[in-house]
Amino acid sequence: MRRFIVGFLATIGTLVLLAIVAGAAFFASGPFSPKPLPQQMVLSLDLRSLPPETTSTGLLSGGLFGSSRDIIETVQLLWQAADDPRVVGLYVEIGDEAGGLARVQELRQAIAHFRGKGKFAVGFAESLGSGGNHVADYYLAAALEQIWLQPSGGFGVTGIAVETPFLKGGLDKLGVKVEGGKRYEYKSAPDSFTETGYARPARENLQQLIDSLFGQFVADVARDRKMEAGQLRRLIDNAPLESEEARRDGLVDKIGYRADALEDVYQRANGKRELVTLAEYAGDEARPQTRGEVIALVRASGAIMSGGGRSSPLEDEAAANAEDVVEALEDASQAKDVRAIVLRIDSPGGTYPAADAIADAVGRARAAGKPVIVSMGDVAASGGYLAAVRGDVIVAQPTTITASIGVFSIWPMAQELLTSLGINVERVSVGRNAGMHSTFQPPSPAQRAAVNRELDVIYAAFTAQVAEFRNLDSNRIDAAARGRVFSGVDAKRAGLVDELGGLQLALNIAKAKAGVDEGRKVEIRRYPNDGDRLQRVLDHLFKLAGVSTAPSLGMPREVREALAKFGVAARPGNVRLPPLPPLWR
Structure with a gap:
């Protein structure tokens, strides 16, 4: 019954979506089409x-x-x-x-x-x-x-203020412990669950970060408003x-x-x-919109994770699916007319294997002869930085939050809470370390040692990649790692990024690396194309409905013709939507 209901609703939803697209085609091509814009x-x-x-x-x-x-x-x-x-x-x-x-x-x-x-x-x-x-x-x-x-x-x-809730005291009262570990002292993400306040290294690092961000703000605004930086600081302090x-x-x-x-x-x-x-x-x-050489734009936005993506077309995408990013990099590197690739990263991190897979794909794209220029957004930290490290050139905004070269692993353990509630959890297992991340029973000393070995291995591999591809010796990599978080300005001083600027600078560098004349226009082609968003929703709805072709829905000829005017191909085997127009500069 549940399957029938899901299929029925999905079919109705698909028909509604197709009707909306057909209506949009009418409005776009009929009397409601946009009017020409004024000459001024x-x-x-x-x-x-x-x-x-x-x-x-x-x-x-x-x-x-x-x-x-x-x-x-x-x-x-x-x-x-x-x-x-x-x-x-x-x-x-x-x-x-x-x-x-x-x-x-x-x-x-x-x-x-x-x-x-x-x-x-x-x-x-x-x-x-x-x-x-x-x-x-x-x-x-x-x-x-x-x-x-x-x-x-x-x-x-x-000014800028950062507040961090520390939950350890409350969790202790509930009888919930947090197991795990981190590498190393500046990797402060798990501290909210394992500490009662800022540890000294974490506080110092965070203060350094916001001092850098605020310093850039003051310098830029003072220049914009034609006043001294000290005067601006005094005015802000009096606000x-x-x-x-x-x-x-x-x-x-x-x-x-x-x-x-x-x-x-x-x-x-x-x-x-x-x-x-x-x-x-x-x-x-x-x-x-002058056509020119093609620069591919691939984006990794959100937490970097492995897996097959969303389970429902109704859900928002809050993660960067490593498989999708890798596939996009592969497609762009194999496209004959693509001269270079810009990888745009806005990610606070993710799982090490997923980020490492993207880093490998960047290396493979470069090996295929396509320069890869990384452009960092608001944040490209931890796994977000690992995904960037093999790029030809890394470009970050001065206020980009980046680095955080480290690793942690934590999970809650609620044995005391369950005991206080009269709940007993027993385990039957095979294998010495089976159930080592259990929420119900604490890990053994051997299992804790295994977790620490895993953290050591990942940290060593992470820092080795950064040292190799950023050409940093042991002293510089130690000063840049251990979980420290930097602004773009400080990351450049540490040797972790190459240039300070935004997407336009990354595009100009991509043109130069590809041998494209500086004055020549370029087409920015997205991989995958954003026009696929409706396609993904339709494909998923068809899948839920158990329908593989548009004709099997009994689509009227008039609807198919209306869709065709809008650039939507409805034919046996699929319903294929037009891509969004490319960007230009």
Whole structure:
């Protein structure tokens, strides 16, 4: 019965999806198709929530038909707009105070390029830094030519604060112990479960990290706002400030409401009172799209894990499936027209075998003659760093959180809790170390020794790879490892990354490594193509329904023809969707 219900619902869902696609084809090709954009326009960009590293592909989270764009596409569109003579300016809504600083730097670099073409950039914020523990919204705002702040909003940028809950005391009261180990003293991820507070090495490392991040923020914003770094620090130390105080001290330019800011934008645009959203601009076929040499873009976003991916099309993808990344690298390395590969990594880590598999695939792509340039996002740490280590060149943003070269293994052990509840768990096993990671019975001394040997082996292999491919001697690798976490700036000093910058720098290096002329345009081709998201959902729904071909659903001829107009091929054996258009620069 359950199988029948699942199949029935999946079939209904598939038919609904196909109907939506057919409807979209009608709207796209009929009287509701987008109108041509004006010959003079101002782009409107809503950054009250920063673009994610990758857009959601979960059906329930809106990723399938949502209009959101990831950070890479957003930045690429801004670079295209800078070269588009029709675009005269940019209006930005500001408000994401907790966004990743590396993504902010990607946007800052794109805005700087946009302004460098002689175009204006105006931003409006209802408030700045109201949370009081991060600086992302003001860091972004400072890249703009003019900042408007609402009178009632205020300036609450007070610095960067990191708070870590330590659960050991509470777990002890519950009778839950945490077993395992780590390599070494700076690998602080498990400390939340095994310590009652920051250990000295972990505190020192974390303080070094946030000092580096805040120092970059102060230096960049002071330059943007044309003030001394010491003066900016004093103003931040005196925050929160009223809006008028922030304007008087040079932290913002204008006090007013959104309507006031928009009126200023309209005047700058010679009285034209219409904004063009980034989504509208992305759908405009007239924007600059010169074909050129192909650079492959492969992404590893989220925790790096092994396995076959999601179990349901309704689930969001919160992990980087190593098999998918390896396959994408292999496909890109075998494509004859691909000149180089950019591997974009935004990952806090994952399992060692999964990250090692990606590192191996990077090495194989290089052996096939394709340069591999790594571009790091907000974080590329632990397994995320291991996946990068064999690249020709590693590029990180100054605020990228990276390294964390170490390993840990922990699991809860609730024997005392169960005993207090009158629960007895007995074991029948074969093999001396069977059940060594049990939640119900503590490991034996021999099993603890086995865990420690495993940690030693992984740590030795990890550091050996870093030492070999980064050409670090024993002293430098020890200073860079032991679980330490670095900002991009400090990672470069430690020899762990090569260049500081964003995706555009990685692309330029890829062009140079591939022998592509600096002035020649390149096509950025994604592997796998993001157009596969709907394909994956349809394939999974067909699988759940036990249906292998679209015709077996009795699809009417009119629907198949409508789908064909939209570029969807419905034929025996599959329903194949068109890829999304490539990115250009």
